[in-house]
Amino acid sequence: MEAFKLHHGLCATLSRDDVDTDQIIPKQFLKRTERDGYGDSCFFAWRYDEAGAPRGDFELNASAYREASILITGQNFGCGSSREHAAWALLGYGFRAVIAPSFADIFATNAYQNGLLPVTLPASVVSRLGDRTRQGDGYELTIDLQAAEVRDESGRIAGFEIEEFWRECLLDGLDPIATAMKRSADITAHEQRRSPLFPVTSSFGPTPEVR
Amino acid sequence: MGDPPCRGTESAFHKRLSKEDEAIAFQTTSSAAAGEAPRTAYQKIWNSHLVSGNPSERILLYVDLHLVHEVTSPQAFAGLRATGRQVRRPDLTMAVMDHLVPTWERSRPTPDPIGLEQLRQLSENCAAAGVPLFDLHHARQGIVHVIGPELGLTQPGMTVVCGDSHTATHGAFGALAFGIGTSEVEQVLATQCLWQAPSPTMEVAIDGELPKGVTAKDVALGVIGRLGVAGGRGSIVEYTGSVVRNLSMEGRMTLCNMTIEAGARAGMISPDETTVRYLEGRPAVPTGPEFDRAAERWLGFATDPGATFDRRESIQAAELAPFVTWGTNPAMVAAITGRVPHLDECPDQPTRDATARALDYMGLSEGTAIEDISIDRVFIGSCTNSRLEDLRAAAAIAAGNRVHSGVRAMVVPGSGAVKRAAEAEGLDRVFRDAGFEWLEAGCSMCLGMNPDILLPGERCASTSNRNFEGRQGAGGRTHLVSPAMAAAAALHGHFVDVRQLASATAS
Numbered sequence: 030m031e032a033f034k035l036h037h038g039l040c041a042t043l044s045r046d047d048v049d050t051d052q053i054i055p056k057q058f059l060k061r062t063e064r065d066g067y068g069d070s071c072f073f074a075w076r077y078d079e080a081g082a083p084r085g086d087f088e089l090n091a092s093a094y095r096e097a098s099i100l101i102t103g104q105n106f107g108c109g110s111s112r113e114h115a116a117w118a119l120l121g122y123g124f125r126a127v128i129a130p131s132f133a134d135i136f137a138t139n140a141y142q143n144g145l146l147p148v149t150l151p152a153s154v155v156s157r158l159g160d161r162t163r164q165g166d167g168y169e170l171t172i173d174l175q176a177a178e179v180r181d182e183s184g185r186i187a188g189f190e191i192e193e194f195w196r197e198c199l200l201d202g203l204d205p206i207a208t209a210m211k212r213s214a215d216i217t218a219h220e221q222r223r224s225p226l227f228p229v230t231s232s233f234g235p236t237p238e239v240r
Numbered sequence: 241m242g243d244p245p246c247r248g249t250e251s252a253f254h255k256r257l258s259k260e261d262e263a264i265a266f267q268t269t270s271s272a273a274a275g276e277a278p279r280t281a282y283q284k285i286w287n288s289h290l291v292s293g294n295p296s297e298r299i300l301l302y303v304d305l306h307l308v309h310e311v312t313s314p315q316a317f318a319g320l321r322a323t324g325r326q327v328r329r330p331d332l333t334m335a336v337m338d339h340l341v342p343t344w345e346r347s348r349p350t351p352d353p354i355g356l357e358q359l360r361q362l363s364e365n366c367a368a369a370g371v372p373l374f375d376l377h378h379a380r381q382g383i384v385h386v387i388g389p390e391l392g393l394t395q396p397g398m399t400v401v402c403g404d405s406h407t408a409t410h411g412a413f414g415a416l417a418f419g420i421g422t423s424e425v426e427q428v429l430a431t432q433c434l435w436q437a438p439s440p441t442m443e444v445a446i447d448g449e450l451p452k453g454v455t456a457k458d459v460a461l462g463v464i465g466r467l468g469v470a471g472g473r474g475s476i477v478e479y480t481g482s483v484v485r486n487l488s489m490e491g492r493m494t495l496c497n498m499t500i501e502a503g504a505r506a507g508m509i510s511p512d513e514t515t516v517r518y519l520e521g522r523p524a525v526p527t528g529p530e531f532d533r534a535a536e537r538w539l540g541f542a543t544d545p546g547a548t549f550d551r552r553e554s555i556q557a558a559e560l561a562p563f564v565t566w567g568t569n570p571a572m573v574a575a576i577t578g579r580v581p582h583l584d585e586c587p588d589q590p591t592r593d594a595t596a597r598a599l600d601y602m603g604l605s606e607g608t609a610i611e612d613i614s615i616d617r618v619f620i621g622s623c624t625n626s627r628l629e630d631l632r633a634a635a636a637i638a639a640g641n642r643v644h645s646g647v648r649a650m651v652v653p654g655s656g657a658v659k660r661a662a663e664a665e666g667l668d669r670v671f672r673d674a675g676f677e678w679l680e681a682g683c684s685m686c687l688g689m690n691p692d693i694l695l696p697g698e699r700c701a702s703t704s705n706r707n708f709e710g711r712q713g714a715g716g717r718t719h720l721v722s723p724a725m726a727a728a729a730a731l732h733g734h735f736v737d738v739r740q741l742a743s744a745t746a747s
Binding site: 045046047049051052055056057059060061062063064074079103104105108109110111112113116131133134135138139142143192194205206208209210212213215216218219220223224226227228229230231232 | 289291292298300302304305311312314315318323325328330331332333334340352354355357358361370371372392393395398403404405418419420421422423424426427430431432433435437469470473474500501503504505524525526530533534537569590593594597687688689696706708709710711714
């Protein structure tokens with residue numbers, strides 16, 4: 030997994046709650062089989078008009094936000110579809126962290142898995158950071174995962190909670206699969222004691238032939 | 241938050257677990273018999289699937305059934321290849337082509353070269369790993385969340401995952417079932433396990449008797465309207481109460497399916513005789529004496545009387561009506577007799593902003609009566625509402641009537657098996673005679689990854705699960721309803737109250 034220790038960058042706001050993953054990356058872009066190359070499709074319908082020109086009224090299209098790498102947004106960010114393409118698209122767009130009062134469950138896991146840090150802060154703090162960013166003078170933040178805190182040039186703004194599991198994974202760039210594979214003896218032991226009554230797919234499913 | 245933080249959510253559940261408890265979970269799931277404190281179905285499943293770790297923290301959780309489809313798996317298989325890893329348990333994995341398959345005759349080619357490549361990769365990946373695959377031409381092909389239960393693969397007490405958020409559907413069987421991302425798909429392929437943190441629990445009790453014309457879909461929309469799209473965030477919801485007990489398995493699947501739309505991690509319903517009866521005789525279910533043993537074991541996973549949840553919501557059936565969503569998320573919902581809200585009614589500024597944006601996108605004026613909203617398209621299908629019971633409910637409304645001249649209406653059965661069963665009882669004739677299109681199985685216009693999409697500005701009455709902007713096609717406008725309400729809208733060209741129609745049935 031991509032490590033994340035500390036990030037310093039420019040902020041941008043997307044001032045709305047419940048941004049769903051269909052908006053972050055619309056379905057027509059889910060047909061590819063790669064993990065990258067989704068940045069141009071990020072927020073596609075909000076970002077471009079029918080002719081493909083950037084929409085002047087879409088917040089993220091503001092010139093002051095062009096180099097932003099920290100997204101400040103509303104509650105329940107990333108709700109809806111489980112598509113990990115949403116995390117890939119945000120990373121492709123240039124974001125390394127998203128700050129919100131809350132995140133949807135599956136999206137947050139997908140973000141961690143890809144080194145995109147979801148930072149949960151109280152709504153009042155997020156609102157203040159949003160107001161500050163919207164002044165349009167290039168507000169910058171530092172997100173320090175080691176200390177689990179957010180700072181700006183005048184100092185510490187707030188600490189954030191993050192489950193130790195993900196903090197360690199991100200700080201050390203650990204691969205959760207490799208970590209699980211180290212427990213293979215435990216997995217095998219579980220398989221030996223689990224009920225033989227559980228179904229198996231191979232008993233009736235059509236297995237395609239190797240071509 | 242994505243992984244409900246262990247700190248601060250220290251529930252009774254976390255304290256109750258012990259080594260002894262774990263051992264018991266493997267032998268008998270009845271806590272009462274063992275003199276243990278009563279436990280929820282979720283706690284029993286969590287305990288009995290713990291591979292490694294402390295149960296009150298993030299653990300390695302064993303996965304009994306991994307469902308795979310073409311859209312969220314190619315990168316996962318590629319990841320295995322890149323790291324030289326194998327699929328650990330192809331015999332606990334099942335793949336299906338559903339998300340982007342066309343719904344026209346199977347002999348007609350798939351028009352989309354990029355989509356075709358995804359289908360091709362799924363075939364190749366399954367062949368190489370020995371994973372059973374229901375491809376485009378298999379008689380049982382269908383939507384992953386329809387065919388799993390139909391085959392009897394989803395059983396009480398199991399853990400079921402899939403790279404699809406509507407995996408919550410399988411919770412209807414008293415299974416712990418949830419959607420995962422592609423990195424986690426890769427992890428399950430490689431290890432048959434997932435790193436999981438325990439979730440807070442929530443009971444949603446729905447009591448009373450469902451009024452005539454009010455279906456499981458309306459219960460789901462009513463629950464989401466009550467909780468809001470973030471209200472269930474991160475929780476495992478268990479639905480209880482007389483309404484839930486009286487639902488068929490199809491209805492329970494519809495209800496659990498939409499739990500994700502309230503922001504919960506999973507929805508589930510304790511197994512009972514209805515569950516056992518549904519499973520008997522299905523291909524993946526044991527027969528003879530083994531069936532009796534399995535059934536006894538299944539029922540042991542039901543939540544014990546007196547078990548407590550971290551939170552409880554109570555809804556009375558009398559509060560429910562046929563619902564129609566008017567906005568751009570599933571909590572933006574009103575009864576058929578209701579109206580689109582006025583901005584001045586919004587309780588706060590963020591709600592007002594979101595409402596204004598939704599009305600603008602949906603092309604609706606404040607205060608419009610729901611019955612006055614006219615539609616262009618009707619979609620009956622999706623993992624929410626494409627099972628035989630759903631098609632029967634829609635057909636009961638359609639029978640002997642004609643689709644309104646300004647409406648194009650599609651019926652997409654959830655699986656090949658559903659389609660054949662419907663045809664055996666003549667539902668295809670009913671739909672065709674009324675002017676509905678009768679199509680092949682797949683996800684279709686629920687998410688419009690195949691050729692079935694709305695055109696910009698088109699308005700659709702849809703039995704699917706999401707009315708997000710552009711979900712069914714860029715610029716398309718989606719109103720979520722039950723199958724009966726969708727069929728009624730197709731006939732009238734606008735939303736109508738199925739309770740007022742003579743042909744409406746209690747189902």
